[in-house]
Amino acid sequence: MSDEAFSDINGNRISLDCQRHSDFCGEFTVSSPKLSFLKVTGCTCALWLCAYTIFFFTEVTEVLSVAIMLSLVGMMGHLHFLKIDHESLLVIGSLGIQMTSSYASGRESTTFIEMSKVKDVVINEAIYMQRVIYYLCILLKEPLHPNEVGDIVPVFQSCKPRLNCLIEIYKQCQEILAQS
Amino acid sequence: MGKKKEKCRKKTLLQKTLDGTTPTLNNCISQKHKICMVSDFFYPNMGGVESHIYQLSQCLIERGHKVIIVTHAYGNRKGIRFLTKGLKVYYLPLKVMYNQSTATTIFHSLPLLRCIFVRECITIVHSHSSFSVLAHDALFHAKTMGLHTVFTDHSLFGFADVSSVLTNKLLTVSLCDTNHIICVSFTSKENTVLRGALNPEIVSVIPNAVDPTDFTPDPSRREDGKITIVVISRLVYRKGIDLLAGIIPKLCLKHPDLNFIIGGEGPKRLVIEEVREKYQLHERVRLLGALEHREVRNVLVQGHIFLNTSLTEAFCMAIVEGASCGLQVVSTKVGGIPEVLPEDLIILCEPTVKSLCEGLEMVIAKERAGNLLSPAAIHNRVKTLYTWRNVAKRTEKVYDRVAKEVVLTIDERLHRLMFSCGPVAGCIFAFLAVLDFLLLLLLKWLVPESYMDRAVDATGPHGLWRQWSLPRASPNGEQKSNYHLSHSSVELLNDASC
Numbered sequence: 001m002s003d004e005a006f007s008d009i010n011g012n013r014i015s016l017d018c019q020r021h022s023d024f025c026g027e028f029t030v031s032s033p034k035l036s037f038l039k040v041t042g043c044t045c046a047l048w049l050c051a052y053t054i055f056f057f058t059e060v061t062e063v064l065s066v067a068i069m070l071s072l073v074g075m076m077g078h079l080h081f082l083k084i085d086h087e088s089l090l091v092i093g094s095l096g097i098q099m100t101s102s103y104a105s106g107r108e109s110t111t112f113i114e115m116s117k118v119k120d121v122v123i124n125e126a127i128y129m130q131r132v133i134y135y136l137c138i139l140l141k142e143p144l145h146p147n148e149v150g151d152i153v154p155v156f157q158s159c160k161p162r163l164n165c166l167i168e169i170y171k172q173c174q175e176i177l178a179q180s
Numbered sequence: 181m182g183k184k185k186e187k188c189r190k191k192t193l194l195q196k197t198l199d200g201t202t203p204t205l206n207n208c209i210s211q212k213h214k215i216c217m218v219s220d221f222f223y224p225n226m227g228g229v230e231s232h233i234y235q236l237s238q239c240l241i242e243r244g245h246k247v248i249i250v251t252h253a254y255g256n257r258k259g260i261r262f263l264t265k266g267l268k269v270y271y272l273p274l275k276v277m278y279n280q281s282t283a284t285t286i287f288h289s290l291p292l293l294r295c296i297f298v299r300e301c302i303t304i305v306h307s308h309s310s311f312s313v314l315a316h317d318a319l320f321h322a323k324t325m326g327l328h329t330v331f332t333d334h335s336l337f338g339f340a341d342v343s344s345v346l347t348n349k350l351l352t353v354s355l356c357d358t359n360h361i362i363c364v365s366f367t368s369k370e371n372t373v374l375r376g377a378l379n380p381e382i383v384s385v386i387p388n389a390v391d392p393t394d395f396t397p398d399p400s401r402r403e404d405g406k407i408t409i410v411v412i413s414r415l416v417y418r419k420g421i422d423l424l425a426g427i428i429p430k431l432c433l434k435h436p437d438l439n440f441i442i443g444g445e446g447p448k449r450l451v452i453e454e455v456r457e458k459y460q461l462h463e464r465v466r467l468l469g470a471l472e473h474r475e476v477r478n479v480l481v482q483g484h485i486f487l488n489t490s491l492t493e494a495f496c497m498a499i500v501e502g503a504s505c506g507l508q509v510v511s512t513k514v515g516g517i518p519e520v521l522p523e524d525l526i527i528l529c530e531p532t533v534k535s536l537c538e539g540l541e542m543v544i545a546k547e548r549a550g551n552l553l554s555p556a557a558i559h560n561r562v563k564t565l566y567t568w569r570n571v572a573k574r575t576e577k578v579y580d581r582v583a584k585e586v587v588l589t590i591d592e593r594l595h596r597l598m599f600s601c602g603p604v605a606g607c608i609f610a611f612l613a614v615l616d617f618l619l620l621l622l623l624k625w626l627v628p629e630s631y632m633d634r635a636v637d638a639t640g641p642h643g644l645w646r647q648w649s650l651p652r653a654s655p656n657g658e659q660k661s662n663y664h665l666s667h668s669s670v671e672l673l674n675d676a677s678c
Contacts, residue, residue, distance in 0.1 A: 011631045125260045127273060130291035132260070132299060134633055163633040
């Protein structure tokens with residue numbers, strides 16, 4: 001029931017919302033900041049200025065209309081396919097783990113992993129974009145050898161919370177997993 | 181209210197466990213160091229440098245220091261792995277250029293290395309091997325970041341050919357502002373001081389070591405009524421394989437009960453095979469090919485005499501291993517070899533076929549007369565000569581000394597580079613050092629240190645490893661053990677805060 005402020009690996013503020021529905025079920029939502037108005041205005045202005053410069057030298061009016069179309073489509077594409085507002089992890093002890101990412105446009109994509117396939121939830125380290133970061137991941141069982149670790153599914157891939165936030169989620173996940 | 185208090189306590193505890201290492205970063209007087217070993221050469225690649233780094237790190241961890249290793253990715257092995265006792269290894273995804281050395285642009289490795297140095301709170305950067313580009317890069321960046329630096333040189337070089345001239349220049353530049361340099365033998369020290377134009381006072385000699393428990397004698401494995409000579413080395417020019425090719429037919433014709441076992445692989449294998457073909461010695465000269473480190477002992481104990489024909493050698497590990505297995509050692513008198521073993525355990529010869537044959541004949545005669553020392557006696561003498569614990573103790577003293585020194589500021593460093601490395605190279609590298617410094621400022625602005633999480637310590641004074649015995653953390657099982665550590669260390673945090 002807590003709602004605390006943490007930051008992601010780039011120093012942006014993110015918020016973590018932990019909801020424990022029962023002892024066997026918990027939902028963890030990490031929300032990243034909304035699309036900043038300044039950034040949108042900046043991008044649009046830059047694109048339009050470029051278009052206007054080209055128009056100034058070539059005097060082809062299509063350039064301007066293409067620029068407007070591009071900025072509109074780009075904006076929609078960004079909201080629909082790239083910008084993720086919330087990422088949530090729903091852990092139900094007896095059932096499985098569900099990961100949901102909600103895009104800024106309202107689109108949601110969901111992945112569900114059955115509990116029989118889950119080996120554990122751990123915090124791991126990885127080299128990412130010239131940095132070394134911590135991330136939370138779900139370890140899956142190797143289908144043929146249930147004691148071995150198979151694939152790794154990273155969670156909160158777009159928000160990338162820092163270690164203190166990950167530990168908070170990790171502890172609660174472990175509590176739920178231990179009880180089931 | 182109570183909840184808030186609890187939260188506060190939780191936070192401080194977590195901070196303590198996570199950042200408990202930061203205070204010592206500022207006052208380096210503390211005896212426990214945080215060391216980062218950097219080299220291009222590490223397991224799964226096999227060789228002397230690799231095992232040196234591994235063994236030294238393990239013994240330093242045992243003495244309570246925090247040690248991590250940075251190397252480049254080997255094939256599929258990239259990312260972060262844990263070895264025995266929580267030794268953390270970073271396999272960085274850098275491109276390999278030649279002979280397992282990474283390509284360098286000097287600057288591209290800075291962001292990653294900086295991130296590692298910051299998150300692990302490193303105080304001393306220890307680079308290994310002058311062939312390793314990553315090691316030089318790390319020295320360069322560590323000096324820019326104001327960390328203490330130590331360098332270990334593992335090999336001898338010439339002065340005459342073009343490649344040595346260039347490498348020596350690079351070494352001069354790289355070592356002129358390094359805090360301390362370690363060499364493996366006095367010959368190697370002399371060589372390094374000359375090549376790097378260094379002040380001999382900042383160069384220490386710490387020999388390599390062998391694990392005596394791995395190399396125990398077993399005379400029952402020897403073949404009765406025969407005398408076996410064992411050679412274990414890479415079959416390359418530097419190891420004097422051409423000499424060996426001269427010795428084999430001479431001695432085999434003279435002594436019908438003489439056998440050779442040759443372990444190792446390399447381009448000169450053809451020369452040996454040719455000799456074997458020509459004199460029909462297939463029965464008596466066995467070529468084993470490349471050996472794994474753990475197989476070496478089983479080969480060594482089959483022999484009576486260990487032969488080393490190297491043409492250049494800084495410190496010969498192989499002869500110590502041979503002697504530790506109770507073999508009489510015959511070796512060429514080159515480089516640091518005369519320093520390695522006491523006189524009565526080794527027969528030194530000039531690097532010629534004639535001299536080596538004479539030396540071998542003398543040993544064979546002694547063996548026939550039963551005048552040689554018994555394997556157990558030789559083993560007991562060698563056992564105490566070179567141990568990794570001793571090496572770690574001596575290296576620790578170097579660290580203590582280095583930690584008290586002041587790191588050169590950027591202007592002192594530029595001055596040093598310009599005036600002690602020659603006019604052209606000095607100026608070029610001073611310019612590069614300035615660029616590196618500017619790049620570091622840019623990185624500090626882009627990714628401030630406060631954005632980086634401090635890594636959970638596996639080893640060192642606040643290490644979490646010893647509190648948790650992990651079943652699968654052997655060097656063979658290290659493949660997947662990183663999950664276990666991540667898992668258990670965080671679980672420990674969990675316990676600490678509850």
